[in-house]
Amino acid sequence: MIHQIPLTAAWLAALLMSALLSGNTYAFEKLGHRLICDIAWREIKATTRQSVSDLLRQSSHQTLADGCTWADRIRDRPQYAFLKPQHYINLPRHATVLPRKRSCGDTTCITEAIVYYTAVLRGDPVSDRRYLNTRPQALLMLGHLVGDIHQPLHVSYADDLGGNRVQVSLLGTATNLHRLWDRDLIARQTPNWRSAGAGLFATISARQRVAWADTDIYNWADESLTLTRAIYAELPADGRLDDTYFTRHNPVVIRRIKMAGIRLARLLDSVL
Protein backbone atom coordinates (compact mmCIF):
# COMPACT_ATOMS: atom_id res chain seq x y z
CA MET A 1 0.00 0.00 0.00
CA ILE A 2 2.85 2.40 0.82
CA HIS A 3 4.09 2.48 -2.77
CA GLN A 4 0.67 3.70 -3.88
CA ILE A 5 0.81 6.98 -2.01
CA PRO A 6 3.14 8.85 -4.40
CA LEU A 7 1.13 7.54 -7.36
CA THR A 8 -2.09 8.76 -5.80
CA ALA A 9 -0.59 12.15 -5.05
CA ALA A 10 0.60 12.36 -8.65
CA TRP A 11 -2.82 11.32 -9.86
CA LEU A 12 -4.56 13.98 -7.77
CA ALA A 13 -2.22 16.57 -9.20
CA ALA A 14 -3.08 15.30 -12.69
CA LEU A 15 -6.77 15.53 -11.85
CA LEU A 16 -6.37 19.09 -10.73
CA MET A 17 -4.60 19.94 -13.96
CA SER A 18 -7.21 18.24 -16.12
CA ALA A 19 -10.02 19.95 -14.19
CA LEU A 20 -8.36 23.29 -14.83
CA LEU A 21 -7.59 22.59 -18.48
CA SER A 22 -10.87 20.98 -19.44
CA GLY A 23 -14.27 22.56 -19.77
CA ASN A 24 -15.86 19.18 -19.14
CA THR A 25 -17.27 18.51 -15.74
CA TYR A 26 -19.33 15.54 -14.71
CA ALA A 27 -21.58 14.95 -11.77
CA PHE A 28 -19.39 13.64 -9.02
CA GLU A 29 -21.84 10.92 -8.12
CA LYS A 30 -21.27 9.24 -11.47
CA LEU A 31 -17.50 9.53 -11.42
CA GLY A 32 -16.75 6.26 -9.65
CA HIS A 33 -18.87 4.25 -12.09
CA ARG A 34 -17.39 5.99 -15.11
CA LEU A 35 -13.83 5.36 -13.93
CA ILE A 36 -14.52 1.68 -13.26
CA CYS A 37 -16.08 1.13 -16.66
CA ASP A 38 -13.44 3.18 -18.45
CA ILE A 39 -10.78 0.95 -16.86
CA ALA A 40 -12.76 -2.16 -17.87
CA TRP A 41 -13.09 -0.85 -21.45
CA ARG A 42 -9.32 -0.35 -21.69
CA GLU A 43 -8.70 -3.84 -20.23
CA ILE A 44 -11.08 -6.06 -22.23
CA LYS A 45 -10.03 -8.07 -25.27
CA ALA A 46 -10.66 -6.60 -28.74
CA THR A 47 -13.33 -9.22 -29.49
CA THR A 48 -15.13 -8.43 -26.22
CA ARG A 49 -14.94 -4.72 -27.05
CA GLN A 50 -16.73 -5.36 -30.33
CA SER A 51 -19.56 -7.23 -28.57
CA VAL A 52 -19.81 -4.51 -25.91
CA SER A 53 -19.99 -1.83 -28.64
CA ASP A 54 -22.85 -3.68 -30.38
CA LEU A 55 -24.81 -3.98 -27.12
CA LEU A 56 -24.18 -0.32 -26.20
CA ARG A 57 -25.47 0.79 -29.60
CA GLN A 58 -28.70 -1.11 -28.96
CA SER A 59 -29.20 0.82 -25.73
CA SER A 60 -28.22 4.18 -27.31
CA HIS A 61 -25.07 4.65 -25.24
CA GLN A 62 -21.87 6.01 -26.74
CA THR A 63 -19.43 4.63 -24.17
CA LEU A 64 -19.37 1.87 -21.56
CA ALA A 65 -18.54 4.57 -18.99
CA ASP A 66 -21.84 6.31 -19.73
CA GLY A 67 -23.74 3.03 -19.93
CA CYS A 68 -22.57 2.16 -16.43
CA THR A 69 -24.41 5.15 -14.92
CA TRP A 70 -27.75 4.13 -16.50
CA ALA A 71 -28.84 2.04 -13.49
CA ASP A 72 -28.64 5.14 -11.26
CA ARG A 73 -30.31 7.39 -13.86
CA ILE A 74 -33.42 5.16 -14.01
CA ARG A 75 -33.55 4.52 -10.26
CA ASP A 76 -36.39 6.87 -9.52
CA ARG A 77 -38.61 6.01 -12.48
CA PRO A 78 -41.64 4.10 -11.13
CA GLN A 79 -41.41 1.34 -13.73
CA TYR A 80 -37.88 0.54 -12.59
CA ALA A 81 -38.49 0.82 -8.83
CA PHE A 82 -38.22 -2.97 -8.47
CA LEU A 83 -34.51 -2.73 -9.30
CA LYS A 84 -33.57 -0.63 -6.26
CA PRO A 85 -32.62 -3.52 -3.91
CA GLN A 86 -30.24 -4.83 -6.58
CA HIS A 87 -27.70 -2.05 -5.90
CA TYR A 88 -26.71 -3.34 -2.44
CA ILE A 89 -26.95 -6.07 0.18
CA ASN A 90 -27.93 -5.59 3.81
CA LEU A 91 -26.47 -7.78 6.52
CA PRO A 92 -26.83 -8.12 10.29
CA ARG A 93 -24.43 -5.93 12.28
CA HIS A 94 -22.62 -8.99 13.63
CA ALA A 95 -21.96 -10.53 10.18
CA THR A 96 -18.31 -10.92 9.19
CA VAL A 97 -18.89 -12.79 5.92
CA LEU A 98 -21.80 -13.15 3.50
CA PRO A 99 -23.97 -16.24 3.53
CA ARG A 100 -23.17 -18.18 0.35
CA LYS A 101 -26.71 -19.48 -0.10
CA ARG A 102 -29.82 -17.30 -0.29
CA SER A 103 -27.73 -14.25 0.59
CA CYS A 104 -30.60 -11.94 -0.49
CA GLY A 105 -33.27 -13.62 1.63
CA ASP A 106 -36.76 -13.18 0.13
CA THR A 107 -35.92 -10.18 -2.06
CA THR A 108 -33.35 -9.52 -4.78
CA CYS A 109 -29.96 -8.00 -3.94
CA ILE A 110 -26.62 -7.24 -5.51
CA THR A 111 -25.01 -10.68 -5.28
CA GLU A 112 -27.81 -12.64 -6.93
CA ALA A 113 -28.37 -9.77 -9.40
CA ILE A 114 -24.76 -10.01 -10.65
CA VAL A 115 -25.14 -13.78 -11.06
CA TYR A 116 -28.44 -13.31 -12.90
CA TYR A 117 -27.29 -10.57 -15.28
CA THR A 118 -24.17 -12.59 -16.07
CA ALA A 119 -26.47 -15.41 -17.18
CA VAL A 120 -28.58 -13.04 -19.32
CA LEU A 121 -25.47 -11.56 -20.94
CA ARG A 122 -24.12 -15.04 -21.66
CA GLY A 123 -27.39 -15.83 -23.45
CA ASP A 124 -28.69 -18.41 -20.96
CA PRO A 125 -32.45 -19.09 -21.28
CA VAL A 126 -33.57 -17.22 -18.14
CA SER A 127 -36.64 -14.98 -17.76
CA ASP A 128 -37.18 -14.04 -14.12
CA ARG A 129 -39.48 -10.99 -14.00
CA ARG A 130 -37.79 -9.64 -10.86
CA TYR A 131 -34.90 -8.65 -13.18
CA LEU A 132 -34.34 -7.04 -16.58
CA ASN A 133 -33.98 -9.64 -19.27
CA THR A 134 -32.42 -8.25 -22.45
CA ARG A 135 -28.68 -8.54 -23.13
CA PRO A 136 -28.13 -4.75 -23.55
CA GLN A 137 -29.87 -4.15 -20.20
CA ALA A 138 -27.83 -6.95 -18.58
CA LEU A 139 -24.59 -5.30 -19.75
CA LEU A 140 -25.63 -1.94 -18.27
CA MET A 141 -26.70 -3.51 -14.99
CA LEU A 142 -23.54 -5.65 -14.68
CA GLY A 143 -21.25 -2.72 -15.43
CA HIS A 144 -22.94 -0.73 -12.69
CA LEU A 145 -23.34 -3.47 -10.07
CA VAL A 146 -19.76 -4.77 -10.26
CA GLY A 147 -18.87 -1.19 -9.30
CA ASP A 148 -21.40 -0.99 -6.48
CA ILE A 149 -20.31 -4.29 -4.88
CA HIS A 150 -16.77 -2.88 -4.58
CA GLN A 151 -17.98 0.22 -2.73
CA PRO A 152 -17.94 -0.77 0.94
CA LEU A 153 -21.18 0.91 2.02
CA HIS A 154 -23.15 -1.08 -0.58
CA VAL A 155 -22.41 -4.12 1.59
CA SER A 156 -23.64 -2.86 4.94
CA TYR A 157 -26.69 -2.41 7.15
CA ALA A 158 -30.41 -1.72 6.75
CA ASP A 159 -30.94 0.19 10.01
CA ASP A 160 -29.13 3.34 8.79
CA LEU A 161 -29.84 2.81 5.07
CA GLY A 162 -26.28 1.82 4.22
CA GLY A 163 -24.82 4.84 6.02
CA ASN A 164 -27.18 7.34 4.33
CA ARG A 165 -28.57 8.28 7.76
CA VAL A 166 -25.14 8.69 9.36
CA GLN A 167 -24.34 12.41 9.22
CA VAL A 168 -20.64 13.24 8.99
CA SER A 169 -18.57 16.19 7.86
CA LEU A 170 -15.38 16.14 5.83
CA LEU A 171 -13.20 19.22 6.29
CA GLY A 172 -16.25 21.08 7.58
CA THR A 173 -18.57 20.16 4.69
CA ALA A 174 -21.66 18.20 5.71
CA THR A 175 -22.23 14.85 3.99
CA ASN A 176 -23.27 11.37 5.04
CA LEU A 177 -21.27 8.20 5.43
CA HIS A 178 -22.66 6.58 2.29
CA ARG A 179 -22.05 9.59 0.07
CA LEU A 180 -18.60 10.03 1.59
CA TRP A 181 -17.55 6.64 0.22
CA ASP A 182 -19.61 6.91 -2.99
CA ARG A 183 -18.23 10.29 -3.96
CA ASP A 184 -16.38 12.53 -1.53
CA LEU A 185 -13.30 10.34 -1.04
CA ILE A 186 -12.65 9.72 -4.76
CA ALA A 187 -11.03 13.06 -5.55
CA ARG A 188 -10.94 16.61 -4.30
CA GLN A 189 -11.69 18.02 -7.75
CA THR A 190 -14.20 16.86 -10.35
CA PRO A 191 -11.93 15.52 -13.09
CA ASN A 192 -12.46 14.62 -16.72
CA TRP A 193 -13.23 10.91 -16.39
CA ARG A 194 -11.42 9.93 -19.60
CA SER A 195 -8.07 11.34 -18.58
CA ALA A 196 -8.57 10.22 -14.98
CA GLY A 197 -9.47 6.70 -16.18
CA ALA A 198 -6.41 6.60 -18.42
CA GLY A 199 -4.25 7.76 -15.51
CA LEU A 200 -5.58 5.09 -13.16
CA PHE A 201 -5.35 2.36 -15.79
CA ALA A 202 -1.69 3.18 -16.37
CA THR A 203 -0.88 2.53 -12.70
CA ILE A 204 -2.31 -1.02 -12.56
CA SER A 205 0.56 -3.48 -12.40
CA ALA A 206 0.83 -7.05 -13.69
CA ARG A 207 1.16 -8.18 -10.07
CA GLN A 208 -2.11 -6.44 -9.16
CA ARG A 209 -3.90 -8.06 -12.11
CA VAL A 210 -2.87 -11.45 -10.74
CA ALA A 211 -3.74 -10.55 -7.15
CA TRP A 212 -7.21 -9.31 -8.15
CA ALA A 213 -8.06 -12.26 -10.39
CA ASP A 214 -10.59 -13.70 -7.91
CA THR A 215 -13.84 -14.35 -9.81
CA ASP A 216 -16.00 -15.19 -6.77
CA ILE A 217 -18.41 -12.28 -6.32
CA TYR A 218 -19.10 -13.35 -2.73
CA ASN A 219 -15.42 -12.79 -1.97
CA TRP A 220 -15.69 -9.31 -3.51
CA ALA A 221 -18.61 -8.57 -1.19
CA ASP A 222 -16.72 -10.01 1.81
CA GLU A 223 -13.85 -7.59 1.07
CA SER A 224 -16.35 -4.71 1.10
CA LEU A 225 -17.91 -5.95 4.35
CA THR A 226 -14.48 -6.08 6.01
CA LEU A 227 -13.92 -2.45 4.94
CA THR A 228 -17.40 -1.47 6.15
CA ARG A 229 -16.76 -2.96 9.59
CA ALA A 230 -13.50 -1.01 9.86
CA ILE A 231 -15.20 2.21 8.64
CA TYR A 232 -17.84 2.00 11.39
CA ALA A 233 -15.30 0.96 14.03
CA GLU A 234 -13.14 4.04 13.50
CA LEU A 235 -15.91 6.60 13.00
CA PRO A 236 -15.60 9.38 15.62
CA ALA A 237 -18.72 9.99 17.73
CA ASP A 238 -19.10 13.56 16.45
CA GLY A 239 -18.71 12.48 12.81
CA ARG A 240 -16.11 15.19 12.12
CA LEU A 241 -13.48 13.97 9.66
CA ASP A 242 -10.35 15.88 8.81
CA ASP A 243 -7.72 15.87 6.09
CA THR A 244 -6.01 12.75 7.44
CA TYR A 245 -9.24 10.80 6.85
CA PHE A 246 -9.18 11.76 3.18
CA THR A 247 -5.46 11.07 2.87
CA ARG A 248 -5.76 7.61 4.42
CA HIS A 249 -8.95 6.48 2.68
CA ASN A 250 -8.62 7.99 -0.80
CA PRO A 251 -6.08 5.25 -1.74
CA VAL A 252 -8.55 2.62 -0.49
CA VAL A 253 -11.34 3.98 -2.72
CA ILE A 254 -9.00 4.27 -5.70
CA ARG A 255 -7.83 0.70 -5.20
CA ARG A 256 -11.44 -0.56 -5.09
CA ILE A 257 -12.20 1.34 -8.32
CA LYS A 258 -9.24 -0.26 -10.08
CA MET A 259 -10.10 -3.74 -8.77
CA ALA A 260 -13.70 -3.36 -9.92
CA GLY A 261 -12.56 -2.30 -13.39
CA ILE A 262 -10.19 -5.24 -13.81
CA ARG A 263 -12.73 -7.73 -12.47
CA LEU A 264 -15.51 -6.36 -14.68
CA ALA A 265 -13.19 -6.77 -17.68
CA ARG A 266 -12.48 -10.41 -16.79
CA LEU A 267 -16.19 -11.07 -16.33
CA LEU A 268 -17.06 -9.54 -19.71
CA ASP A 269 -14.21 -11.43 -21.40
CA SER A 270 -15.56 -14.67 -19.95
CA VAL A 271 -19.14 -14.30 -21.22
CA LEU A 272 -18.91 -12.30 -24.45
Ligand SMILES: [Zn+2]
Ligand atom coordinates in the same frame (compact mmCIF):
# COMPACT_ATOMS: atom_id res chain seq x y z
ZN1 LIG B 1 -25.87 1.76 -7.70
